[in-house]
Amino acid sequence: MAVEVPEVDEVRRLLEKLDERVLIARLDSFVALNEGLETKKGKEFIEVSILGFLEGVLTALRGKYPENGDVEGLYRRVVERRAELDRLFRKPRIPYLEEE
Numbered sequence: 001m002a003v004e005v006p007e008v009d010e011v012r013r014l015l016e017k018l019d020e021r022v023l024i025a026r027l028d029s030f031v032a033l034n035e036g037l038e039t040k041k042g043k044e045f046i047e048v049s050i051l052g053f054l055e056g057v058l059t060a061l062r063g064k065y066p067e068n069g070d071v072e073g074l075y076r077r078v079v080e081r082r083a084e085l086d087r088l089f090r091k092p093r094i095p096y097l098e099e100e
């Protein structure tokens with residue numbers, strides 16, 4: 001994979017441990033689809049996209065395995081990292097009406 005997102009491997013290992021083969025296939029497909037977009041969209045954009053997908057997968061797993069601490073811990077880390085990268089893409093507010 002051109003864009004290194006360590007959480008992909010962590011989620012894949014968790015999915016293997018939980019025997020979620022269908023989700024492993026979906027993860028692999030999503031990552032493969034995003035590999036070709038790096039040159040067009042940029043590394044950080046692809047990372048945010050992949051992390052958003054991982055967040056969705058982990059959200060589903062949280063519902064299916066509510067007592068699993070591995071799922072919850074990985075979910076929290078992915079959400080935090082995605083939010084951190086997402087801030088890079090937010091446009092700053094332009095103060096067009098400044099009060100004096």
